[in-house]
Amino acid sequence: MSNDLKSDLLKTHERFEKFQEKERKKKEQREERRRRRPTRSKSKKKKKNVKSNSLVTINKELLKQRQTVRNSERSRQLVFQIVNFLEQADRRPISKKEIKDNLGIDLFSIQNEELNQQIIEQLDRNPKIQIQNEMFVYIPNKNIKNKSDILRILMHEYTGISSEEIADSYKTIKQDILELKEEKKIRVIHNDERNFDVLFYIDHKSEVGINQVFKKKWAEVTLPDETDLPKQMQQQKLHQFETIQVRNKQSENQRKKKRRFKPTNSHLPEYDKLLNQN
Structure with a gap:
């Protein structure tokens, strides 16, 4: 190799x-x-x-x-x-x-x-x-179950009760309110501003009847003409109402009084001294 x-x-x-x-x-x-x-x-x-x-x-x-x-x-x-x-x-x-x-x-x-x-x-x-x-x-607002309960509560509420306040008492309460109104046991007044009804109790005991004879006599009385009315009132020694115009007086607080005063510099005593020296 x-x-x-x-x-x-x-x-x-x-x-x-x-x-x-x-x-x-x-x-x-x-x-x-x-x-x-x-x-x-x-x-x-x-x-x-x-x-x-x-x-x-x-x-x-x-x-x-x-x-x-x-x-x-x-x-x-x-x-x-x-x-x-x-x-x-x-x-x-x-x-x-x-x-x-x-x-x-x-x-x-x-x-x-x-x-x-x-x-x-x-x-x-x-x-x-x-x-x-x-x-x-x-549990509803009021303990009301029927028409008699509605009347019982309204008898003690002189300012009335709104329909909204008792509407949830029972199912047929609206129908019972209409029936009581037709029976002239309650008075229903509608509130336009708040759009609900106010219920009032009608106390028939306070109603005073008028005698039919008195009604008849009242209808038979005729009143005189307007021109003769003052004379007839004078004869009966009746006085008419007089309208008296009273001039409005301005109150003292509303009047603006102009006061004249002499201007002074009492709040500047040093300035007054300088003026007196001069």
């Missing part, structure tokens, strides 16, 4: 060893990078998990608040329906089952427990609703 060939082989072997060394270093670097990657990724994942958990809790609270607001609005609407239904029941106690059967509002539902709790609390705070043994009763 020639020397040139040997030298070429040595050079080739050296290059190969260098190439292997480079590859080995690259492999080590790749492994080192791989070792470091998991630690960084875990920390990032932890941070992401913390952020995501906080966002989830915030979203849950917001959803809870929105649901509470929706339930409060919904409960007001349902309470309005329930109160109207109880008013039409004429003071008869109503159970939760009747409310469910007639209005479709299930106060037994566990799914809508928060909503049902708000409905019960609002009904309990309502002064016109009374709850006893899970039964609901509507």
Whole structure:
């Protein structure tokens, strides 16, 4: 084997060893990078998990608040329906089952427990609703059940009672008011400004009858003409009303009095001294 060939082989072997060394270093670097990657990724994942958990809790609270607001609005609407239904029941106690059967509002539902709790609390705070043994009763403004009760209350109310104040007493109260008016037992006066009727009791005992003979005599009396009326009044020594014109006098407070005064400088004593010296 020639020397040139040997030298070429040595050079080739050296290059190969260098190439292997480079590859080995690259492999080590790749492994080192791989070792470091998991630690960084875990920390990032932890941070992401913390952020995501906080966002989830915030979203849950917001959803809870929105649901509470929706339930409060919904409960007001349902309470309005329930109160109207109880008013039409004429003071008869109503159970939760009747409310469910007639209005479709299930106060037994566990799914809508928060909503049902708000409905019960609002009904309990309502002064016109009374709850006893899970039964609901509507309490009207006045203790009126029939026409005799209307007359009994009006007898003691000399200033009258508005129809709105007793309208919720029972179902047929409007018809009873019309019948009492036709029977001339009450007087109904309409208030145009506030658009409601005022009821008054008619006390027939205070009415004084007039004798028919007196009515006949009154109709037979003839009045004289306007020209003869003053003479006839003088003959009967009756005086006419006289219109006296009274001149309006201005009050002393309204009059403006002009006062003459001499201007002085008493509030400036030093200025007065200078004038006296001059």
